[in-house]
Ligand code: CP
């Protein structure tokens with residue numbers, strides 16, 4: 001059974017194949033309008049979502065199938081009355097593919113272990129691979145290639161999106177540079193940095209982590225940021241985090257240190273005046289809605305691939 005748990009355990013060739021399919025799906029959506037005819041996707045959510053829910057659901061509808069939205073807040077699984085293993089074994093008897101947005105990555109691994117249908121990571125505390133497939137598709141559309149480009153990520157380094165950018169970028173020969181405050185609480189996980197250094201050495205890319213935002217962004221082709229207040233962060237931490245991350249805000253001064261034609265990205269949701277200024281996210285270098293749109297195309301490609309529908 002093949003799953004999408006993390007780009008960490010997908011080969012560069014597998015990532016490339018999905019990106020190629022995502023391009024085809026975007027160019028010719030009608031060619032796939034019956035590819036998931038009468039198939040059902042189960043969407044398990046422990047956290048909120050706009051893009052992930054809508055793009056998966058619309059994607060299944062557009063391919064002739066159906067999606068079930070299931071929030072664990074009102075479920076035996078969420079209340080602890082039923083184990084993850086029993087829940088997913090039962091669910092696997094009803095549906096053809098599952099996506100899950102969970103707090104703990106270990107819970108997703110448990111799901112994948114017991115599921116008898118493919119399982120897709122729709123965001124955990126470890127990673128957010130669907131987002132990064134869409135992002136890589138968007139970068140390639142704007143730049144024509146991925147290998148050799150410098151992607152600078154600014155802000156919360158100990159973060160699912162950061163980790164997935166590092167996995168995807170390092171596997172495809174990009175130079176990923178993370179600018180985040182010093183300390184384990186704000187930096188990419190050390191084991192993930194080590195893995196990505198290995199992937200980069202095989203692909204001709206590189207991975208760097210610094211607490212100097214100017215060094216991180218210098219000469220970058222892509223400048224990327226994500227929320228300082230990810231869904232799982234308690235609101236009472238906001239003031240301290242804003243103080244900590246403020247030097248990493250992507251504003252016009254920081255953008256000016258990247259390449260003149262650098263693109264700006266944010267997986268969204270975004271807060272203007274926090275991780276980036278309004279003039280950057282609403283300015284001419286921003287491609288945030290193109291990357292959001294690609295969630296639809298990239299996830300269709302993931303579903304088709306995992307379900308053997310192509
Ligand atoms: N980028 C992203 O995953 O957005 P949602 O939280 O709205 O799904």
Ligand code: NVA
Pocket residue numbers: 123159160161226227229230231232267268269
């Ligand atoms: N890092 C963010 C991503 C949101 C799509 C979070 O986990 O909330």
